[in-house]
């Protein structure tokens with residue numbers, strides 16, 4: 001088995017990871033806005 | 043050494059050497075798991091239909107009793123029995139080795155089954171309504187706690203037996219070198235299990251003594267905060283076991299469905315090890331509004347320390363799809379970014395179950411879990427329906443579905459029975475996935491509107507009107523998910539008992555790396 005055979009080649013996975021990151025960022029900020037909405041200060 | 047060479051059969055598909063006494067043990071643990079899944083499923087549909095205001099099925103007292111039965115039968119008995127089957131499989135067939143101490147293993151199963159039956163007896167006959175967490179002053183009967191203790195002892199013994207079996211595989215020369223990744227993952231699960239079950243003893247032995255009157259009421263009432271902390275040192279670590287087992291199964295399914303090989307084994311192993319380091323870190327997310335703990339303690343535990351486990355999961359989240367993508371691309375599915383995924387074997391329930399479980403676990407369960415562990419954000423949903431919304435994404439859409447997906451392989455390959463209906467198996471992960479997704483969404487959004495968890499009737503306060511639609515989505519989803527579970531249970535049980543037998547060759551199998559005569563064990567271990 002040549003070395004290349006074993007090499008990871010996964011551009012799709014990389015894009016999926018970016019989508020996941022984006023999704024996380026969106027949900028994360030939505031939570032803080034929801035908190036702000038539910039527990040207004042002042 | 044005794045001669046075990048005639049106790050093996052060779053699996054024609056995988057080439058695995060299966061030790062027949064181990065196969066029986068896998069059978070009995072897997073079948074037990076599915077039986078308790080059925081009890082848990084019936085409870086699930088009943089409580090879900092009660093929480094759907096338009097139906098509001100059960101009377102008040104039965105609602106709390108059945109929530110208790112649902113939590114225990116699902117999260118403890120179904121999941122843990124299945125994991126025991128996984129431990130035995132990982133320490134025998136995967137290593138092509140014999141499983142030692144067969145009688146002890148049967149004894150452990152008996153302990154666990156008696157424990158599980160006692161708990162169900164206590165709930166259904168004696169009327170224990172303490173719910174999954176059993177926080178004092180809620181008090182069960184002695185048999186309830188005794189049942190949990192017996193079950194936990196059996197599982198603890200199985201974990202020790204797993205270590206012993208791996209040791210025997212090396213010592214007797216059945217297996218050499220590093221452990222295969224699946225077995226390694228199960229080893230991590232077993233190590234976490236030891237910690238978890240010891241914490242379980244710290245939690246349930248005192249409550250047992252309280253229930254029989256040895257520990258006075260006043261002591262227990264003074265120690266409720268301590269109970270809650272120990273309960274979650276046990277309860278959350280138990281979820282780390284489920285996590286490690288599920289991830290190990292994802293790797294296995296990647297291999298079984300499309301021949302994926304981990305692209306960087308070392309990194310995957312490090313990611314598993316992070317689960318051990320993070321064994322109990324993060325468990326305080328259950329106590330973020332608990333007045334007994336300081337903010338500093340909560341924040342350090344649930345953010346900085348818990349991230350060790352999160353990083354582990356993120357590594358797996360890349361390495362599993364990357365392995366699958368690499369394998370698929372090698373087969374020529376190279377068009378665009380996602381042909382490897384879109385042209386996957388979608389009619390193989392092992393594949394569809396794995397992918398759906400991966401997506402529900404990662405995109406919903408994982409993300410919501412991290413957010414809920416943030417102290418400030420936690421007040422948004424503490425004890426409301428978003429909490430079950432979150433954990434039905436992790437332990438149900440994630441773990442339970444992954445277990446079902448791998449069962450479609452275990453039944454033919456290990457238990458030697460053809461599935462009685464391939465067509466039903468094909469659609470089952472989609473039905474269950476859709477249903478549980480609706481349950482998750484319904485719970486999550488109802489929770490966002492403030493609907494509390496574990497409440498029989500939310501009409502009384504009259505302030506959750508807008509949530510009715512969400513609870514209806516949850517109710518309809520529950521019906522669909524329930525059908526999905528029934529299909530799985532039907533296929534599993536009928537196949538195991540009545541499915542066509544798959545013949546297999548009995549083949550003499552000896553340790554391929556025999557221990558040389560006259561060489562001491564220690565020396566072989568180091569050479």
Ligand code: HEM
Nearest residue numbers: 086089090113116117173174437438442495496520523524
């Ligand atoms: C058809 C599938 C399922 C449905 C429809 C379902 C539905 C529900 C509902 C309605 C609740 C009560 C929520 C509340 O009022 O607080 C609940 C609680 C729970 N479920 Fe499920 N569930 C399902 C499967 C599972 C599975 C497979 C597991 C475990 C692997 C599980 C674990 C739990 C736990 C631990 C609780 C909390 C019990 C408690 O609060 O004491 N569920 N589920």
Ligand SMILES: [Cu+2]
Nearest residue numbers: 278281325328
């Ligand atoms: Cu937890």
